Amino acid sequence: MLDKFKKLPLRKGVGIVLLNQNNEVFVAKRIDNPNNYWQMPQGGIDENEDYLDAATRELEEETSITNVKLIKELDGFQTYLLPQNLLGIIWKGKYKGQIQKWFCMRFLGSNNEINIKTKKPEFLEWKWINIEDITKNVVDFKLNVYNEVKKKVLDILK
DSSP: TTHHHHHHHHEEEEEEEOTTTSSOOEEETTTTSSSSSSSSOOOOOTOOOOOOHHHHHHHHHHHHHOOOEEEEESOOOOOOOOGGGTTTTTGGGGOOOEEEEEEEEEEEEEEEGGGOSSSOOOEEEEEEEGGTTTTTOOOOGHHHHHHHHHHHHHHOOO
């Protein structure tokens, strides 16, 4: 049964490491997962959309945040595969995982500008955390991505 999923493509996506003035990272708790998992903003790319444009669009769609400055486009791409129990369910069964381009951005606004109660809300709550803690409460199948992203952002912050 799993053989049919091996042929599925990876979804192209973006991720955003959003840092506040204290170099804390924005994370949010997903609506669709009852466990204590937190993630950084991320999402798919529309057809013919530039990666950076997709990142700023996704950030606004998920958090209402527009007041940002690009710090750095992280080198390379990060990939994760969905666990067996989600194959054929997530993304209407079109993809087996995601290949992502990540961006590190600085939030220039104030916390009262952040609104996760959007048109299509994805998050229940949000908070700022230390970059070292982004891997502590991430869903297992994204842990490798978050480890790599954390290393790259810590290099930027040196």
